[in-house]
Amino acid sequence: MKKQLxxxxxxxxxxxxxxxxxxxxxxxxxxxxxxxxxxxILTFFVLLFILRWKAWGPLMEALDNREKQISEAxxxxxxxxxxxxxxxxxxxxxxxxxxxxxxxxxxxxxxxGEKLKKxxxxxxxxxxxxxxxxxxxxxxxxxxxxxxxxxxxVVDLTINASEKILKRNLNAEDNKQxxxxxxxxxxxxx
Numbered sequence: 001m002k003k004q005l006x007x008x009x010x011x012x013x014x015x016x017x018x019x020x021x022x023x024x025x026x027x028x029x030x031x032x033x034x035x036x037x038x039x040x041i042l043t044f045f046v047l048l049f050i051l052r053w054k055a056w057g058p059l060m061e062a063l064d065n066r067e068k069q070i071s072e073a074x075x076x077x078x079x080x081x082x083x084x085x086x087x088x089x090x091x092x093x094x095x096x097x098x099x100x101x102x103x104x105x106x107x108x109x110x111x112x113g114e115k116l117k118k119x120x121x122x123x124x125x126x127x128x129x130x131x132x133x134x135x136x137x138x139x140x141x142x143x144x145x146x147x148x149x150x151x152x153x154v155v156d157l158t159i160n161a162s163e164k165i166l167k168r169n170l171n172a173e174d175n176k177q178x179x180x181x182x183x184x185x186x187x188x189x190x
Contacts, residue, residue: 098150098153098154101150101153102150102153105150106146109139112139113139116139151180154183159179
């Protein structure tokens with residue numbers, strides 16, 4: 001701190017010594033030159049006018065256009081997200097209904113099988129083997145019928161979901177054949 005005060009004092013002595021001479025640099029620096037001041041002010045205002053005229057308007061217009069584009073893009077994205085959410089919830093509802101129907105068909109098939117089993121037990125041993133074969137065939141037929149109904153429901157739901165998602169549909173018969181083939185492959189794999 002003391003060193004800084006010494007340097008400041010030394011500089012002020014030097015400046016006063018040069019200022020005491022006529023036309024010292026400190027004197028020139030602190031004196032206002034009116035001609036230079038007027039030209040500086042005039043140049044500033046001319047430059048300000050040109051920048052406002054040529055740069056400010058187009059710049060603000062470009063910023064406004066960009067803001068408008070961003071706002072429109074955000075609105076479009078929000079609408080698309082809402083539509084996707086709605087489609088997803090609709091698809092989930094359809095799948096839940098199909099699952100409920102499948103469970104109902106399976107439970108009805110089980111109930112029918114249980115009833116048939118009790119009936120066979122009450123009949124005699126002789127009729128039991130014949131009725132057991134018939135019952136198994138009937139259960140298999142009902143199962144196949146239930147599977148075909150489930151298959152048909154799944155095919156229809158898949159086609160509807162695909163149409164909604166892809167917004168286009170191939171030939172309905174081709175779609176059914178392709179889906180039935182996939183379901184058969186899954187059934188054979190299980």
